[in-house]
Amino acid sequence: xxxxxxxxxxxxxxxxxxxxxxxxxxxxxxxxxxxxxxxxxxxxxxxxxxxxxxxxxxxxxxxxxxxxxxxxxxxxxxxxxxxxxxxxxxxxxxxxxxxxxxxxxxxxxxxxxxxxxxxxxxxxxxxxxxxxxxxxxxxxxxxxxxxxxxxxxxxxxxxxxxxxxxxxxxxxxxxxxxxxxxxxxxxxxxxxxxxxxxxxxxxxxxxxxxxxxxxxxxxxxxxxxxxxxxxxxxxxxxxxxxxxxxxxxxxxxxxxxxxxxxxxxxxxxxxxxxxxxxxxxxxxxxxxxxxxxxxxxxxxxxxxxxx
Amino acid sequence: xxxxxxxxxxxxxxxxxxxxxxxxxxxxxxxxxxxxxxxxxxxxxxxxxxxxxxxxxxxxxxxxxxxxxxxxxxxxxxxxxxxxxxxxxxxxxxxxxxxxxxxxxxxxxxxxxxxxxxxxxxxxxxxxxxxxxxxxxxxxxxxxxxxxxxxxxxxxxxxxxxxxxxxxxxxxxxxxxxxxxxxxxxxxxxxxxxxxxxxxxxxxxxxxxxxxxxxxxxxxxxxxxxxxxxxxxxxxxxxxxxxxxxxxxxxxxxxxxxxxxxxxxxxxxxxxxxxxxxxxxxxxxxxxxxxxxxxxxxxxxxxxxxxxxxxxxxxxxxxxxxxxxxxxxxxxxxxxxxxxxxxxxxxxxxxxxxxxxxxxxxxxxxxxxxxxxx
Numbered sequence: 001x002x003x004x005x006x007x008x009x010x011x012x013x014x015x016x017x018x019x020x021x022x023x024x025x026x027x028x029x030x031x032x033x034x035x036x037x038x039x040x041x042x043x044x045x046x047x048x049x050x051x052x053x054x055x056x057x058x059x060x061x062x063x064x065x066x067x068x069x070x071x072x073x074x075x076x077x078x079x080x081x082x083x084x085x086x087x088x089x090x091x092x093x094x095x096x097x098x099x100x101x102x103x104x105x106x107x108x109x110x111x112x113x114x115x116x117x118x119x120x121x122x123x124x125x126x127x128x129x130x131x132x133x134x135x136x137x138x139x140x141x142x143x144x145x146x147x148x149x150x151x152x153x154x155x156x157x158x159x160x161x162x163x164x165x166x167x168x169x170x171x172x173x174x175x176x177x178x179x180x181x182x183x184x185x186x187x188x189x190x191x192x193x194x195x196x197x198x199x200x201x202x203x204x205x206x207x208x209x210x211x212x213x214x215x216x217x218x219x220x221x222x223x224x225x226x227x228x229x230x231x232x233x234x235x236x237x238x239x240x241x242x243x244x245x246x247x248x249x250x251x252x253x254x255x256x257x258x259x260x261x262x263x264x265x266x267x268x269x270x271x272x273x274x275x276x277x278x279x280x281x282x283x284x285x286x287x288x289x290x291x292x293x294x295x296x297x298x299x300x301x302x303x304x305x306x307x
Numbered sequence: 308x309x310x311x312x313x314x315x316x317x318x319x320x321x322x323x324x325x326x327x328x329x330x331x332x333x334x335x336x337x338x339x340x341x342x343x344x345x346x347x348x349x350x351x352x353x354x355x356x357x358x359x360x361x362x363x364x365x366x367x368x369x370x371x372x373x374x375x376x377x378x379x380x381x382x383x384x385x386x387x388x389x390x391x392x393x394x395x396x397x398x399x400x401x402x403x404x405x406x407x408x409x410x411x412x413x414x415x416x417x418x419x420x421x422x423x424x425x426x427x428x429x430x431x432x433x434x435x436x437x438x439x440x441x442x443x444x445x446x447x448x449x450x451x452x453x454x455x456x457x458x459x460x461x462x463x464x465x466x467x468x469x470x471x472x473x474x475x476x477x478x479x480x481x482x483x484x485x486x487x488x489x490x491x492x493x494x495x496x497x498x499x500x501x502x503x504x505x506x507x508x509x510x511x512x513x514x515x516x517x518x519x520x521x522x523x524x525x526x527x528x529x530x531x532x533x534x535x536x537x538x539x540x541x542x543x544x545x546x547x548x549x550x551x552x553x554x555x556x557x558x559x560x561x562x563x564x565x566x567x568x569x570x571x572x573x574x575x576x577x578x579x580x581x582x583x584x585x586x587x588x589x590x591x592x593x594x595x596x597x598x599x600x601x602x603x604x605x606x607x608x609x610x611x612x613x614x615x616x617x618x619x620x621x622x623x624x625x626x627x628x629x630x631x632x633x634x635x636x637x638x639x640x641x642x643x644x645x646x647x648x649x650x651x652x653x654x655x656x657x658x659x660x661x662x663x664x665x666x667x668x669x670x671x672x673x674x675x676x677x678x679x680x681x
Binding site: 185189196197198202213 | 396397402403423480
């Protein structure tokens with residue numbers, strides 16, 4: 001025993017700790033895989049169920065891709081399901097308008113508040129986060145009379161929903177932009193630019209915006225995701241978008257409705273992934289260290305239906 | 308505290324393209340705090356003024372008011388006699404180097420330097436040439452394509468200096484540009500800033516709380532306290548002939564030694580010293596003496612003043628080795644006194660060593676006895 005103790009004492013402490021560290025690493029790797037597997041099942045199982053449902057043969061036995069073939073043929077889709085095409089076009093318009101409106105309203109305001117009116121930051125944060133606390137149905141009750149006037153002046157077109165959506169995306173966009181602005185010393189950069197002869201417009205467009213590009217992209221992606229998944233406001237205000245169209249379709253043809261939902265989900269996911277990767281590549285081409293861009297959020301569409 | 312570098316006394320090179328600057332009765336308050344309280348000062352064309360003072364004394368506010376980045380409640384900012392008080396920062400033609408790293412992260416060093424020229428609609432070829440020249444001036448032409456994140460702090464501040472100089476500013480403003488750098492780079496860069504300023508000949512206003520830095524680079528040092536200018540003079544004069552008690556205590560180290568005033572001279576237990584103008588009146592005063600004015604001799608050594616009637620006795624409390632010099636804290640009958648002497652003379656001056664000390668006949672400022680701390 002004494003010999004063993006003596007031998008042990010001859011082994012350097014670092015070598016004695018090595019097997020322990022290996023065991024700990026193996027245990028952590030196992031835990032990681034368990035978590036990834038459980039989460040994977042949680043997210044993928046519903047998608048698998050959708051695939052299974054849309055490929056089920058009408059006879060009840062065997063598989064068919066008829067539903068997906070219909071979906072791939074745009075012309076026949078437009079003929080058979082005109083509401084769906086209208087919904088897709090309306091949602092595409094709404095995505096563009098909402099993102100543009102959000103950026104035009106929020107970005108300059110937030111930069112200005114940070115630079116010139118810092119005491120307004122908290123009240124502004126409160127106002128921007130407020131829509132998160134108001135249930136969609138309550139929001140619609142408030143918006144309905146406003147939209148009576150909107151319809152009076154601008155007509156009942158679906159694109160007018162962008163005003164309501166700009167409010168809905170405020171909390172998410174605000175958070176993303178705020179994180180980006182906090183990561184940059186906006187004050188010093190703007191003062192440096194001004195001392196070099198830049199006016200306020202140049203300071204915002206040429207100095208601040210390029211340095212919060214990732215935050216702007218994040219805010220835009222979140223807005224895209226929210227608009228693509230929004231149902232309640234559009235439905236209750238009697239406008240159409242892709243979610244309303246899918247809902248209508250579901251009553252006529254559940255298979256095609258589920259297939260469109262799945263396709264929309266996958267397309268939106270792919271779109272956000274591509275945009276995220278583009279953002280990352282742009283950052284890699286630019287300066288590396290010292291940049292404090294926030295990572296671009298890859299998110300899938302969310303539906304307000306559940307809210 | 309070392310005496311100021313000889314180069315600091317060298318006047319600005321021939322005026323160059325520098326402008327005369329005058330701050331006139333500037334007031335700026337934040338609530339009850341007076342950041343600027345009637346600040347008035349003049350900067351000669353082509354010279355470097357260093358505003359020195361403790362944190363919160365208003366030196367940065369004064370610089371920002373000059374740059375147009377801070378509004379003033381009252382007073383005027385004049386450049387070459389022209390009132391620019393209400394002129395926006397972007398129109399003032401002043402290059403500024405900030406304390407925080409201020410390079411635009413999305414632009415390379417060359418693009419950063421060219422930014423101000425672009426704002427002035429200088430053509431692409433001319434812009435590149437002048438930006439390249441400015442980078443060469445600060446010794447960074449090899450790093451033109453680097454981004455801020457790929458450069459050290461010292462390199463970033465050099466690029467910031469090149470960026471400020473590229474627009475050929477009427478006034479170069481430096482807001483504690485070296486405070487984020489390590490000691491060695493700081494010393495190197497401050498000498499470089501001074502060399503470049505003399506070479507370019509632009510008027511410069513440099514803000515710092517580091518007195519060694521101030522004394523080393525300035526043509527004129529403006530010592531500020533509570534939003535006011537305490538003294539504006541050449542570095543040597545600020546150090547040797549402080550105008551106020553604040554300047555005497557803030558710039559360099561000093562000890563308070565009780566004295567009686569006789570025929571315009573302060574008589575202390577360690578000898579007599581002439582008094583500076585502005586000294587306190589009264590039969591009993593405290594004189595503020597510099598460590599290098601205190602001569603220390605170990606008991607029993609040949610130079611010991613013991614018995615000569617001009618020395619006093621003390622005991623070493625602590626001795627710090629500072630390289631070529633040593634600083635010794637003495638406990639005396641009149642309180643603690645700091646002495647500075649060549650390190651070779653301080654050998655053997657350990658804690659508890661009995662010594663004799665006397666004051667060299669350098670003029671000192673007298674203050675009312677027992678006020679504040681030294």
